[in-house]
Amino acid sequence: MSSRGFTILEIILVLFLLVGLLGIVLPRISLEENLASVGRRMVGTVRSLQGMAMLTQKTVRLYVDTDRGVYWPMILDGNEEKVPTDATWATPLNLPESVRFSDILVGQGEKKSGRVVLFFYPTGRIDPATIHLVDASNNILAIAIEPVTGAIRMSDERIEPPKPLTIPDRVRPLLETAVAVR
Secondary structure (H helix, E strand, O other): OOOOOHHHHHHHHHHHHHHHHHHHHHHHOOOOOHHHHHHHHHHHHHHHHHHHHHHHHHHEEEEEEEOOOOEEEEEEEOOEEEOOOOOHHHHEEOOOOOOOOOOOEEEOOEEEEOOOEEEEEEOEEEEOOOEEEOOOOOOOOEEEEEOOOOOOEEEEEOOOOOOOOOOOOOHHHHHHHHHHOO
16 A cells, blocks of 8 residues: 555545635625624715814815715815825725715714715814714714814714703702802
């Protein structure tokens, strides 16, 4: 008997292991963008535009067309808007077919359709906003931008704007007398 080559049992065992590994790996490979990757790209866009505003010392506007699923930046130079010189921003960016903007909360208003504008200031400050993205399976991804710190939170649940602070009834008379004394 020659020891040159593999037995049929060894070949079957190796094929069995390869099929098992492919069964685990292939379902995880996806060629289309999912909600999380679109969210990460949107967060990257916000960070890049914040950096661009601080670097150029000019206000940057991010236009978001919620109906068409398109967004693009413009640099505010005096009274006119200019397209950023970076080739990345030369053309508007599109959301994939499977993802859409559900709504965008800016300031106190909620926009479900139309165009929304977010401002990025040279100081690093960003307009407060909450962007809700939805995929074909109605999964939600919320991206909340904190105005002062520029911190960005992502959540797989809706993020509602904070309720305005109310003055407790026991404090209200004290404030009224302080105003009357002046």
